[in-house]
Amino acid sequence: MNALPQALQPLFAQRLARLRTHMAETGLDACLVFAPEHLRYLFNYSGEAACGLLSARGSWLITDYRFIEQAEEECMHHEWRRGVATELLCRDRQRERLGQVLGRLLADIGASRLAYEAGHVSVSQWAEISADLPGLALVPLSDFLVQARRVKDAWEQQQMRQAAALADAALEALRPEIRLGQSERQLATRLEQLLQDLGSEGLSFPTILGFGPRSALPHSAPSDRPLQKGDLIVLDFGAVVNGYRSDMTRSHVAGTALPWQQRMYDTVSTAQQAALALLKPGVNGRTLNEAASTVLAASEFAEHAGPGLGHGVGLILHEQPFMNTVCEARLRAGEVVTIEPGIYIRGQGGLRIEDDALLLEGGHEILSRAHRDFELAL
Amino acid sequence: MNALPQALQPLFAQRLARLRTHMAETGLDACLVFAPEHLRYLFNYSGEAACGLLSARGSWLITDYRFIEQAEEECMHHEWRRGVATELLCRDRQRERLGQVLGRLLADIGASRLAYEAGHVSVSQWAEISADLPGLALVPLSDFLVQARRVKDAWEQQQMRQAAALADAALEALRPEIRLGQSERQLATRLEQLLQDLGSEGLSFPTILGFGPRSALPHSAPSDRPLQKGDLIVLDFGAVVNGYRSDMTRSHVAGTALPWQQRMYDTVSTAQQAALALLKPGVNGRTLNEAASTVLAASEFAEHAGPGLGHGVGLILHEQPFMNTVCEARLRAGEVVTIEPGIYIRGQGGLRIEDDALLLEGGHEILSRAHRDFELAL
Known part of the structure; x- marks a missing residue:
């Protein structure tokens, strides 16, 4: 729970402004937001049990007594350059339905067309909410916010770097403690x-x-x-900094690798490098996936290759783009994606190498810097 | 991730049988289950990204490559006395939509009326799934499973006891470590x-x-x-054992209580005891809530009393019944509810005392046994 620093208010105001532009362009009078990641992205709200409403001029966050103080701490920033605060509403859940509150607000602003997050x-x-909104045209909100979140601004990039660095540091500290006989x-x-000790929010x-x-x-x-x-050892985990997540996998062998284990590791590593070699703005997810899957398919492990190459990551763990055989999305500077080819032989063992990479003009920056040694001396 | 022990198979078979009876009584050919707690309750599945389908004769769990081995480990129990295994389906998400898989299964069993978990x-x-199910009558599933889960069987009661005991033990171990200057x-x-060290699953x-x-x-x-x-100190937390959750709050003061703090504690404690005095099968949630809220309302802290008394707890943290001013649900033996009155003075401090209680014939058993001393010598 953190109040929004003054310096970040323009960023948040920009996000609201962009959504309002989208609303104007698509003839929406208001937007109703349910996704926790969008309540955080637009309002800096990190609590639960809330929804957000946005009109051309105002914004409202509706929650209940359990979260209203948190909302006040986090969301009472003024909409920058407009001098209008997001209005916080504490709903008495026993006395008023959410649809009633929304109906009142929407009538006040004279809305006739409302977009809502149908996926959330x-x-x-x-059915319950919309019964209280007769006469309004209700349409699913496009994926505008999902697409907007793909490109991280400079502050978001810094959070992603820190989250990746925390995970690196945790693994660094863990490795000397790994012992035979320890349980998963x-x-x-x-x-x-x-x-946690290093400061991850969760x-x-x-x-x-x-x-x-x-x-x-x-x-x-x-x-x-x-x-x-x-044993093969797969560790896949991440840290959280100001809501932004990291996602890294390292694979090891306990002791000296058997020849098949080493070949499997080398194959996955080569597949990952093949994708990373192409990773820069403009490339599409399908092409990246193909680069890695071509290496896997040409190997002795072809039939055990995991599908898909990776995904976007940010305020949620799995976000757009999902890089697989059908992903035509072109990557842009500012996006953070995982690159994580893997081989999984059922009953025998598997491994995966996964890094978070930030797309930069003309290339990328690998955020996950933990060691890649395969063999652990135990 | 645990295979279902042989001894528990009759319990799970009973759950499926009861749902099938409900289906027969309400003219349903099949049920489609999405809620994680119901996938666990019916199929012993604790993974993600799955749904379950139940017909009068068969049952299917549909997931993808990420979770299929987990499903095989957890769900391949035979439906007891019927010799029929839950069939596990690994969907290739890039090649087949969930609706297509469901359409095929429903056509095979000749279903014409499908109930689905509209709340999950x-x-x-x-919209996407149902587009693949033309010609089928699609109706929301009643709250049958939600109500069924309220009453815990003997095995579930044991898990709830253990989860509460784990939380007690953790607090017991924590208390001597509490120091002035430590952060929340x-x-x-x-x-x-x-x-975690004591064995909570999360x-x-x-x-x-x-x-x-x-x-x-x-x-x-x-x-x-x-x-x-x-300082007042509020700790509200819980443990998990085989998916079953505990939920306990203890409130303390760092050092010697000021008179208003002690009166606040005594008021909350009296309110809790007033509710507990009535807690046995047959009582309704409204009456219990009134018992506590009458004490709070008669105190100097009336305007700061938190609304609601408590809730059911089990495979999810907040489940039926929700005990508030409008709760007519009558409690039954085998239910586990929280009793958690609280007072919250904004800007000054608050406190809450919360126990998990198991309803037994003629009375109840308090599962949360951690100390209730208010003052911590620091």
Whole structure:
């Protein structure tokens, strides 16, 4: 929970202004926002149980008694250059339905066409809300905000760098502590403690950590399996700084790699480098995916290659673009994407190497800098 | 991630059977389940990105390559006494839409009326899915599963007891470590580490921990504020055991209580006892809420009383019944509810006392046993 620093107010005002331009261009009188990442992106709100309403002139954040003080701390910034504060409304959930509050506000501003985030409200909740909004044209909001969030401004880039650096530091501190006999759960717990101690706001996502055959589970939840000599080890985790997330995977072998393990690691590493070699503004996700998947497909591990290359990352873990065989999205400077090819042999083991990369004019900057040594001397 | 023990299979079979009876009674050919808590309740699945389909004879769990091995580990139990396994489907998300998979399955079973969890699928996702299901009658699923989950069976009660005991033990271990000058964040981090070390599967919810004036925020996220002599301290947190959650709040004062702090504590404590005195099967949530709120309303802190008394807790943190002024739900043996009156004076401080209580025939069992001493000698 943090008040918005004065210096960042222009950034937030710009975001609101861009959305208003989109509203004007598409004939919308108001926008209703539910997604937590968009409440944070537009209003600096990091609580729960809220929605945001935006008109051409005003903005409202509606929550209840549990979060109203947090909203006051975080969101009472003035809309820069306009001198208008976002108005905070504390709804008494027992006395007034959300639709009633919205109906009142929308009538006040004379709205006739409202766009709502249809991907972030359930069928039943929307049925209930919209019953209180008769006579209004209700249309799903386009993916304007999703696309807008792809390109990170200078401040956002700094948060992403810090989140990646925190994850690097946590892994750096963890590695000397890894011992044979430790369970996946013990190691994951220790890693998460290090992330917290280093200042991460929480976990970017539940840590994925698998030993031996369990390393082949792309989303393995840590179990009680102890680390054994020769095991593959996959660690996939991230830190959070001011809401911005990192996402990194490192793969190791406990001791000396067997020849097939080393070949598998080299194949994944080569696939990742093939994609990174093309990573700069203008390239599309399909082309990047192809660069990596061509390497995997030409290897002895072809049938075990994981699908997809990576995804955007920012205020949420998985965001646009999703780089796979059908991704025509062209990358732009300021985007942060993961590049994470992997091979998963069921019952035997898998590995993945994943970095966060920030697109810059003419190239990119790798944000994840943790060591890449495959063999851990244990 | 845990395979379903043989001994629990009859319990899960019973859950499926009860839902099938409901389907037969309400003329449903199939049910489509999205809620994570219901995928766990019916199929023992604890992963993400899945949905479950149930017909009168069969059951299917649909996920993708990331979670299919987890599903195989967790869900391949046979439907007890029927010898039929839940069929697991690994969807290639790039090649086949979820609606296409569902359309195929529903055609195979000759379904004409499908109930879906309208509260757990977004408007846009459902628009996409339902476009692939022409000719089917699509109706929202009633709250049958929500109501079914309220009453915990003997095994579930044991998980709830253990989750509460873990939280007790974590607080017990934390208390001697509390020092003046520690920040809310440091203390919360340490508490969360203790929960993990003691074996909690994760956090029941993000820890709420506030000092001084910040204790008045009902959902305060831990900040860098250091603990000062005389501060009120609110700790609200929980553990998770096999998916089942605990939820407990303890409130303290750092040092000797000022008279108003002690009166506030005594008022909240009396309010809680007033509700607990009536807590047994047959009572409704409104009556319980009234018992506590009458005490609060008669006190000098009337205008600062928090609304609502508590909620059900289980596989999710907040579940039916929600005990407030309009709650007519009658409690039954086997339910677990929180009893958590609170007083919140904005800018000054607040406190809350919260216990999990299991309803038993003729009475209840308090699951949260952590000390209730108000003053901490620091």
